Amino acid sequence: MPAIITLSGNITYDFVPHAAEQDGLDYTATVARPGRGLLVELLDANNQVLTSTISSQTGAYSLNATRDKLVRVRVKAQLLSESDNSAQWDFKVTDNTSNNSVYAMAGSLLAANEATAVRDLNASSGWSGAAYTQPRVAAPFAIIDAIFTGVERLLAVDDALQFPSLELRWSEDNNTADGDLALGEIATSFYSSDLNAIYILGSENDDTDEYDRHVILHEWGHYIEAKLSRSDSIGGSHQSDDKLDFRVAMSEGFSNAFSAMLLDDPVYRDTSGVQQSDDFRIAVNRIDNTVRGWYSEASVQSIFYNFYVSDTNKTARDIADVFTVIRRDNYINSDAFVSIYLFAEQLRAADPTVTPTINSLLIGQNIAITDRFGADESNSGGAAAHLPIYKTLPLNNTAVNVCSTNNQGAYNKLGVSQFLLLNVVSAGNYRITAAESGTVSSDSDPNMYLYFRGEILQEATSAMVGSETLTHSLLPGAYVLELVDDRAVRDDFNGNAYACFDVRAFQLN
Ligand SMILES: [Zn+2]
Numbered sequence: 001m002p003a004i005i006t007l008s009g010n011i012t013y014d015f016v017p018h019a020a021e022q023d024g025l026d027y028t029a030t031v032a033r034p035g036r037g038l039l040v041e042l043l044d045a046n047n048q049v050l051t052s053t054i055s056s057q058t059g060a061y062s063l064n065a066t067r068d069k070l071v072r073v074r075v076k077a078q079l080l081s082e083s084d085n086s087a088q089w090d091f092k093v094t095d096n097t098s099n100n101s102v103y104a105m106a107g108s109l110l111a112a113n114e115a116t117a118v119r120d121l122n123a124s125s126g127w128s129g130a131a132y133t134q135p136r137v138a139a140p141f142a143i144i145d146a147i148f149t150g151v152e153r154l155l156a157v158d159d160a161l162q163f164p165s166l167e168l169r170w171s172e173d174n175n176t177a178d179g180d181l182a183l184g185e186i187a188t189s190f191y192s193s194d195l196n197a198i199y200i201l202g203s204e205n206d207d208t209d210e211y212d213r214h215v216i217l218h219e220w221g222h223y224i225e226a227k228l229s230r231s232d233s234i235g236g237s238h239q240s241d242d243k244l245d246f247r248v249a250m251s252e253g254f255s256n257a258f259s260a261m262l263l264d265d266p267v268y269r270d271t272s273g274v275q276q277s278d279d280f281r282i283a284v285n286r287i288d289n290t291v292r293g294w295y296s297e298a299s300v301q302s303i304f305y306n307f308y309v310s311d312t313n314k315t316a317r318d319i320a321d322v323f324t325v326i327r328r329d330n331y332i333n334s335d336a337f338v339s340i341y342l343f344a345e346q347l348r349a350a351d352p353t354v355t356p357t358i359n360s361l362l363i364g365q366n367i368a369i370t371d372r373f374g375a376d377e378s379n380s381g382g383a384a385a386h387l388p389i390y391k392t393l394p395l396n397n398t399a400v401n402v403c404s405t406n407n408q409g410a411y412n413k414l415g416v417s418q419f420l421l422l423n424v425v426s427a428g429n430y431r432i433t434a435a436e437s438g439t440v441s442s443d444s445d446p447n448m449y450l451y452f453r454g455e456i457l458q459e460a461t462s463a464m465v466g467s468e469t470l471t472h473s474l475l476p477g478a479y480v481l482e483l484v485d486d487r488a489v490r491d492d493f494n495g496n497a498y499a500c501f502d503v504r505a506f507q508l509n
Pocket of ligand 1: 218251252255
């Protein structure tokens with residue numbers, strides 16, 4: 001008898017699809033899907049790892065065991081590249097309510113022999129008809145399998161991609177309360193660059209997102225932007241018909257479209273509610289959006305998705321047309337913020353033949369065909385003060401007047417942040433001042449942030465009423481100054497904030 005027994009089997013998980021004809025999840029249509037690309041380990045009786053492998057595209061694995069040894073197979077909710085692979089990745093689903101431990105499922109401890117050589121593992125949903133009454137083993141495997149789809153699509157573009165490692169933190173306790181992440185009070189599914197993690201809702205009868213692949217891949221889109229491209233988003237709450245800070249509109253519109261592109265499904269769906277029977281949908285390919293413009297996430301996602309499906313020369317839709325543009329050096333190192341203008345500019349530069357396509361999509365969303373600064377934009381979004389998007393700030397102490405307001409909402413809505421462009425020719429120390437103009441309010445609080453290629457170099461955020469000063473030494477180059485009235489930033493400010501400021505800059509020495 002051979003001394004080695006080859007154990008093999010298939011990894012599957014229960015996938016609960018969206019209902020075709022109604023809102024919510026359809027548990028009656030639950031289907032076993034292959035657990036692809038997963039880390040599969042062979043454990044001894046003391047749970048020590050003896051050997052490991054990665055499951056195939058069909059969820060198949062095989063591992064060698066010593067005959068008659070007591071062993072069990074464990075599969076983790078973790079996608080791991082082979083160490084000799086040119087592309088590298090490590091994505092895992094962890095439990096933020098349990099010290100971020102990795103989710104796994106394990107088979108029985110059995111002696112390795114011919115009779116036990118086939119060992120299949122299925123992660124079950126835990127649904128029993130009206131509620132989750134059993135452990136929700138499938139949830140982390142559903143999450144990681146959505147990520148597998150994304151990885152696979154991007155590897156087809158670049159087979160040497162280096163994905164920075166990322167945790168996807170899910171728990172059945174992750175709920176819509178806003179509080180302690182370790183208690184599951186995550187408020188919403190979100191990506192955090194600082195925490196290097198995506199948090200995903202899982203609270204039954206409240207909001208679960210483990211089967212909402214658009215939601216998972218939307219958040220993964222934020223990770224892709226942040227780690228493999230560039231995002232200048234300031235985050236915050238947002239909706240399709242908001243007039244947003246254009247950096248936020250870009251990031252959210254991109255991520256909505258990105259999930260739809262990866263899934264080849266333009267209907268973004270997010271289920272929630274009692275028995276997961278409610279549904280929120282966005283048609284990301286919609287053209288006649290209520291709010292159209294450079295400040296609209298609906299416009300941005302419509303442009304991305306419709307550009308993606310516009311390519312009739314190829315047999316398959318190709319994410320490369322989008323992904324290679326956001327990976328360009330001139331995109332990542334842009335002096336202007338990342339916006340739909342920058343994307344369009346870099347797309348035209350990468351492939352001039354698509355210029356008519358992107359230009360017509362821009363026009364369809366009331367967005368000008370112009371440079372990465374949006375210099376020729378004429379759609380103000382309702383207030384002339386919003387244009388030009390970047391006001392040139394001369395470096396000779398000449399005042400430029402800008403106005404900050406919360407009249408479209410606080411923090412990340414259009415009109416809160418004002419942008420000025422500084423073209424520095426001679427290196428030196430520069431001082432920038434802001435002073436309220438016109439009828440002076442008694443409580444305006446201007447704050448300023450100086451950026452180079454999207455990175456904050458210096459901030460001036462004193463609580464001084466009506467004025468602010470920022471000093472920084474600058475090398476030749478293009479810099480962006482953001483000015484806000486802190487009253488317009490704050491969610492807790494009662495009433496209308498509207499204040500205008502004279503901004504001046506000059507070289508000190
Ligand atoms: Zn988002």
